[in-house]
Amino acid sequence: xxxxxxxxxxxxxxxxxxxxxxxxxxxxxxxxxxxxxxxxxxxxxxxxxxxxxxxxxxxxxxxxxxxxxxxxxxxxxxxxxxxxxxxxxxxxxxxxxxxxxxxxxxxxxxxxxxxxxxxxxxxxxxxxxxxxxxxxxxxxxxxxxxxxxxxxxxxxxxxxxxxxxxxxxxxxxxxxxxxxxxxxxxxxxxxxxxxxxxxxxxxxxxxxxxxxxxxxxxxxxxxxxxxxxxxxxxxxxxxxxxxxxxxxxxxxxxxxxxxxxxxxxxxxxxxxxxxxxxxxxxxxxxxxxxxxxxxxxxxxxxxxxxxxxxxxxxxxxxxxxxxxxxxxxxxxxxxxxxxxxxxxxxxxxxxxxxxxxxxxxxxxxxxxxxxxxxxxxxxxxxxxxxxxxxxxxxxxxxxxxxxxxxxxxxxxxxxxxxxxxxxxxxxxxxxxxxxxxxxxxxxxxxxxxxxxxxxxxxxxxxxxxxxxxxxxxxxxxxxxxxxxxxxxxxxxxxxxxxxxxxxxxxxxxxxxxxxxxxxxxxxxxxxxxxxxxxxxxxxxxxxxxxxxxxxxxxxxxxxxxxxxxxxxxxxxxxxxxxxxxxxxxxxxxxxxxxxxxxxxxxxxxxxxxxxxxxxxxxxxxxxxxxxxxxxxxxxxxxxxxxxxxxxxxxxxxxxxxxxxxxxxxxxxxxxxxxxxxxxxxxxxxxxxxxxxxxxxxxxxxxxxxxxxxxxxxxxxxxxxxxxxxxxxxxxxxxx
Numbered sequence: 001x002x003x004x005x006x007x008x009x010x011x012x013x014x015x016x017x018x019x020x021x022x023x024x025x026x027x028x029x030x031x032x033x034x035x036x037x038x039x040x041x042x043x044x045x046x047x048x049x050x051x052x053x054x055x056x057x058x059x060x061x062x063x064x065x066x067x068x069x070x071x072x073x074x075x076x077x078x079x080x081x082x083x084x085x086x087x088x089x090x091x092x093x094x095x096x097x098x099x100x101x102x103x104x105x106x107x108x109x110x111x112x113x114x115x116x117x118x119x120x121x122x123x124x125x126x127x128x129x130x131x132x133x134x135x136x137x138x139x140x141x142x143x144x145x146x147x148x149x150x151x152x153x154x155x156x157x158x159x160x161x162x163x164x165x166x167x168x169x170x171x172x173x174x175x176x177x178x179x180x181x182x183x184x185x186x187x188x189x190x191x192x193x194x195x196x197x198x199x200x201x202x203x204x205x206x207x208x209x210x211x212x213x214x215x216x217x218x219x220x221x222x223x224x225x226x227x228x229x230x231x232x233x234x235x236x237x238x239x240x241x242x243x244x245x246x247x248x249x250x251x252x253x254x255x256x257x258x259x260x261x262x263x264x265x266x267x268x269x270x271x272x273x274x275x276x277x278x279x280x281x282x283x284x285x286x287x288x289x290x291x292x293x294x295x296x297x298x299x300x301x302x303x304x305x306x307x308x309x310x311x312x313x314x315x316x317x318x319x320x321x322x323x324x325x326x327x328x329x330x331x332x333x334x335x336x337x338x339x340x341x342x343x344x345x346x347x348x349x350x351x352x353x354x355x356x357x358x359x360x361x362x363x364x365x366x367x368x369x370x371x372x373x374x375x376x377x378x379x380x381x382x383x384x385x386x387x388x389x390x391x392x393x394x395x396x397x398x399x400x401x402x403x404x405x406x407x408x409x410x411x412x413x414x415x416x417x418x419x420x421x422x423x424x425x426x427x428x429x430x431x432x433x434x435x436x437x438x439x440x441x442x443x444x445x446x447x448x449x450x451x452x453x454x455x456x457x458x459x460x461x462x463x464x465x466x467x468x469x470x471x472x473x474x475x476x477x478x479x480x481x482x483x484x485x486x487x488x489x490x491x492x493x494x495x496x497x498x499x500x501x502x503x504x505x506x507x508x509x510x511x512x513x514x515x516x517x518x519x520x521x522x523x524x525x526x527x528x529x530x531x532x533x534x535x536x537x538x539x540x541x542x543x544x545x546x547x548x549x550x551x552x553x554x555x556x557x558x559x560x561x562x563x564x565x566x567x568x569x570x571x572x573x574x575x576x577x578x579x580x581x582x583x584x585x586x587x588x589x590x591x592x593x594x595x596x597x598x599x600x601x602x603x604x605x606x607x608x609x610x611x612x613x614x615x616x617x618x619x620x621x622x623x624x625x626x627x628x629x630x631x632x633x634x635x636x637x638x639x640x641x642x643x644x645x646x647x648x649x650x651x652x653x654x655x656x657x658x659x660x661x662x663x664x665x666x667x668x669x670x671x672x673x674x675x676x677x678x679x680x681x682x683x684x685x686x687x688x689x690x691x692x693x694x695x696x697x698x699x700x701x702x703x704x705x706x707x708x709x710x711x712x713x714x715x716x717x718x719x720x721x722x723x724x725x726x727x728x729x730x731x732x733x734x735x
Contacts, residue, residue, distance in 0.1 A: 036162075038084075038166070046078055049064060049081050051083050054372060056399065061192045063100040066637050067103065067104050070183065071112040076189060097704045097705045108176050122140040124157070138151050188639055189638050202399060204401055214428045215428070215431060216428040217284060219292055225250075226299070228273055232291045236289055239282070239285065244275070244423055245274070245276075246423070248269075249271060249418075251269035252268055253409075253414070270440055273292050274423070304662075307512060315339070319505060323490040329499070339450045340729065341730070343660070343661040344443040344662040346438050349403055351371075356370070356429040368382070382410075405444075439668075443513050449525070449526075452467070461496065467502075469505035472522075494600075496552045496569075512664060519708055520649075524656065527598065527713055534549065535713070536726065556570040565603050575608045577630075578630035579612050579630035592618065593615070605702015606634075609709075612627070613714040616722075620733070620735045627689070628689045630691045633700060654711065656712060656730055657712045
């Protein structure tokens with residue numbers, strides 16, 4: 001049997017995709033010792049992490065493996081990672097740059113616990129004190145007698161006693177290695193999945209092949225809340241390889257307070273027509289022949305410009321203050337005001353959405369093979385849709401070729417189940433095209449913000465008021481109490497002000513395009529407006545933008561800026577100084593060339609980043625020549641992976657800055673593919689430098705979403721310095 005066939009069989013049998021699988025079949029047949037839901041020790045010496053978080057190219061598999069096997073003390077070349085079936089006790093959401101931060105300690109405790117059990121098992125076999133036994137590099141040694149055992153030799157004995165739950169392990173006081181003894185963390189390590197990616201052996205959803213599986217596609221209504229009026233079903237069904245063609249009704253997700261990671265994340269499955277058949281080619285050819293007439297919807301009365309005008313009127317109206325910190329001061333002030341717009345953005349991951357689903361006709365449950373950032377959210381929605389119990393919903397987790405927040409939402413998997421039901425309860429793999437991905441998807445939230453700021457002597461911020469309207473997370477309960485008011489998470493304004501006020505407006509009930517999470521969630525929009533406007537205040541006060549920011553961070557005392565994690569001004573101060581020093585700030589501006597600076601805390605991940613952008617202007621062409629980033633993300637577990645995440649965040653943000661924005665007309669998205677919804681191309685990519693800010697951190701904080709928020713305003717500030725023109729909406733354009 002070829003390795004490719006073995007991997008295919010493994011998916012079909014249990015939904016577990018083995019990474020870096022290099023075993024002869026005879027060895028593969030030997031039973032490993034499984035410790036809890038996350039760790040297996042194999043007889044041949046391999047140590048395997050059963051990944052319970054979503055790997056979407058961000059390297060979380062490598063980071064979590066580092067945490068576990070650092071303490072277990074296993075050589076990196078023996079480390080393997082597999083994608084585990086959904087296990088409710090350990091499979092939570094992957095998002096907000098919190099995965100490695102939240103699991104670093106628990107996984108180290110797991111590794112240390114198993115290491116000590118292996119030592120105890122070896123001591124019992126040898127009849128010696130456990131204190132005389134040492135665990136090192138996959139081996140157990142008895143120093144006095146010179147005897148040695150592999151971990152695998154005693155794993156069966158060590159595994160007999162059940163392990164505590166991961167949360168309980170995290171509370172134990174088992175000793176961990178001191179920072180000076182770390183062997184894996186802090187050093188460049190190859191991505192745990194890289195060899196199989198290079199060989200084409202890492203199986204994504206689009207690669208999935210299961211016995212008896214059909215392939216499906218859905219043509220969705222191009223405008224929200226529209227329906228199917230008629231379609232040429234009989235003609236399509238006669239086409240070669242087509243097995244069926246049917247109407248699929250729309251479906252709306254709801255808030256699920258019983259699932260902690262859902263928050264307020266409703267979603268929409270659009271009405272459409274599904275075609276299924278023997279293979280991808282057959283259904284895509286049939287799709288071209290499909291002719292659908294749609295029912296009208298209220299969304300068709302709106303376009304991007306009218307929606308923007310509505311949002312602009314909304315933030316001019318009086319409304320309640322949804323967040324207030326500090327108190328007003330009695331002194332002469334000058335008022336400054338401005339508005340900033342951050343439009344809807346497309347996710348465009350390299351791998352479009354895909355899910356294989358089987359809603360079993362006998363009522364025994366359902367199976368889904370899917371790349372999801374939140375299996376718990378998906379499972380809860382599936383139980384609501386199907387009426388199945390928890391143990392009847394079987395989710396087989398897969399990696400993905402990018403997500404950027406999109407796969408946190410379960411609509412595409414719910415849609416696949418609906419298609420399975422309509423196809424006669426067959427196993428179907430629902431595949432989205434790139435056109436589906438861009439034209440009939442969920443998008444990053446639209447945000448429009450108005451800043452009204454009173455400054456005192458020297459431009460010192462006295463009263464900062466930010467009025468914001470956005471299409472997602474604008475309404476959320478402050479607490480679980482019924483009488484609690486609703487408000488969204490307020491913008492993280494890091495600079496000192498005597499009085500901070502936030503007022504939010506609801507665009508969720510007016511939106512034409514459904515919104516969902518996007519890389520850095522809402523911090524992108526917040527920092528574009530805030531960091532651009534802070535530059536405006538600095539220039540109005542005739543002060544250097546860096547010096548102005550540092551002056552408003554002079555008090556190092558941690559404080560609340562609208563998130564549960566206290567903001568630490570000293571950390572933002574440090575990244576600003578580091579980025580400025582590395583970039584040679586301030587270089588004098590000259591006609592058509594300038595530097596711009598911006599900084600941001602990313603409170604979900606408890607990290608800090610500052611960016612200096614160097615921009616050249618030729619006519620109306622904007623050319624970003626250099627980006628310098630300074631990052632404080634705690635302990636840098638894998639500098640290579642972390643650097644890639646920062647570089648990727650910069651490029652992601654530059655796409656939004658120079659090419660972003662989703663335009664719609666008559667309620668319908670106007671773009672369809674990369675030719676009219678472009679992403680940053682290689683010739684446009686600047687030189688990117690990443691500098692780590694050293695600290696005393698012994699644990700990592702978030703890294704995947706920290707670079708994007710300050711990159712866009714740094715570019716906008718450089719453009720303003722080079723041209724004298726302040727651009728307040730994306731994409732940034734001098735045309």
